Amino acid sequence: MRDFGRSDNPDVQKQLDRLAALSLPQGRIGLDTIRELLKRLGGPHRSLPPVFHVAGTNGKGSVCAFLRAMLEADGKRVHCATSPHLVRYNERIRIAGRLIADERLAELLAEVLDHADGLAPSFFEVTIAASFLAFSREPADACVIEVGLGGRFDATNVLEHPAASGIAALGMDHERFLLAPEEGVPDEQLARIAFEKAGIAKRGVSLVTLSYPEGAELEVERAAARHGSPLAMRGSHWSASTSDTALHYADRHGELVLPLPALPGAHQAENAALALAMLRHQDYVSVSESAYGAGIRSARWPARLQRLAPGPLTGDRAIWLDGGHNRSAGEALARYFEGQSVHLVTGMIEAKDPAALIEPMKSSLLSITVVPVPGYDCHTADAFGADARAAIDVAAALGSLPDDGLPVLIAGSLYLAGDVLRLNEELPD
Structure with a gap:
């Protein structure tokens, strides 16, 4: 585990x-x-x-x-x-x-x-x-x-x-x-x-x-x-x-x-x-x-509205990372992205509620791509709404997004956030 x-x-x-x-x-x-x-x-x-x-x-x-x-x-x-x-x-x-x-x-x-x-x-x-x-x-x-x-x-x-x-x-x-x-x-x-x-x-x-x-x-x-x-x-x-x-x-x-x-x-x-x-x-x-x-x-605190550096996973795209997974976190993210359109890449373990993240942010979400949280039982794409689609991992999810210059938010799990930091070679120090 x-x-x-x-x-x-x-x-x-x-x-x-x-x-x-x-x-x-x-x-x-x-x-x-x-x-x-x-x-x-x-x-x-x-x-x-x-x-x-x-x-x-x-x-x-x-x-x-x-x-x-x-x-x-x-x-x-x-x-x-x-x-x-x-x-x-x-x-x-x-x-x-x-x-x-x-x-x-x-x-x-x-x-x-x-x-x-x-x-x-x-x-x-x-x-x-x-x-x-x-x-x-x-x-x-x-x-x-x-x-x-x-x-x-x-x-x-x-x-x-x-x-x-x-x-x-x-x-x-x-x-x-x-x-x-x-x-x-x-x-x-x-x-x-x-x-x-x-x-x-x-x-x-x-x-x-x-x-x-x-x-x-x-x-x-x-x-x-x-x-x-x-x-x-x-x-x-x-x-x-x-x-x-x-x-x-x-x-x-x-x-x-x-x-x-x-x-x-x-x-x-x-x-x-x-x-x-x-x-x-x-x-x-x-x-x-x-x-x-x-x-x-x-003060710095990784995976809390962290702007990822250009790296193996992100390339040069504007990608934000947040480990938020409850309604309070969803509301904070909604306030930050208010008035913007954002692509969400999310993975959430089964014990958490997808609506806690999706509902507060719905006015900003241009797309929802759902990925597994490696090593955990997690929600499938249908739990995030009819418009959500699945990808096999974060790299595939990012690769499937249009090159429209809009920001990407990866959120829903601190475990997923850890994988993203590892894949992008941004180890917390």
Whole structure:
């Protein structure tokens, strides 16, 4: 299964094969296993530099990218754990600014798996244990940790006292896990999602959030009160807006006028503002105003409205790549391409809803070409509407499009996005 990753390094692949044989690929609800695994490893999660912990449905990876970029622009050494990887497993673990080296990765995975006897840890639990082990052994000024799924029962939620916790945009995704029946949880769906994400709140740690619909906001407020977490919600405790040339931010510390993100899409200004608010609502790591602006401009995040470079797959055509696969992502893409005509090349695994992407974008879609997602059960062309046509792969799909000078968007799956980056020789670094 591709979820477990592949490596050209035989030592890393040996450990990934062990992981595939021992683990639960579908994940697990609960923290008992990760807590026991970390206990066997000596509790590395208690020996980390100050942590910025980020949850959310959409945008949390971008928030992490902005946090890392701002901190590094201030000269800080930053460890970072994000998911999923696009091409190489190493992308999940960044040590002091660099992707983890194969030799070190193989050693860490071996150490974690050797201590996991009888636990049957999930893929993500092993990854987080290896990340925390690496981060505890290498000096740094800060850690940026992205929640994998949900928040309340995510393996990263063993963190006991982060510098700040953040919640990005909320939407519907991973419903099988996050909407599973349970007593004492909200009935309304988005409120339940908010309840799960806000489960990362910790006593005495600022919970920094965007603004949400009323029911979701109420659940975030309740979680903050329940956990004793000071709440810093957009609209109540900080504000952000954009003009044609700037990001305008204000909180109790004052007002800032900063550059707009280089990352395309209006939603990236919101993600940058949330990262900024997280840095300004904590007292563990200081960051200069000049570093805020430099980080906002320098942040990069692959496969999120990424303009592909000329390469073996793309040639010289304008091709955009996005891993978006839910309605919130579809709405963000629709806003970006509003008023334009675009050819869509898409592949989507069976657990996702094609309408979530197609319906928001329908006014911009000139054609829809559906390709398989290699290694996964995925939707066929008929699931995307009567006008959608099939192609055997992305190269064939691109080759079938008219040479009309119009842009192409490849979207629908981060797994598909990873294949596209690999085929176009644009490996994330």
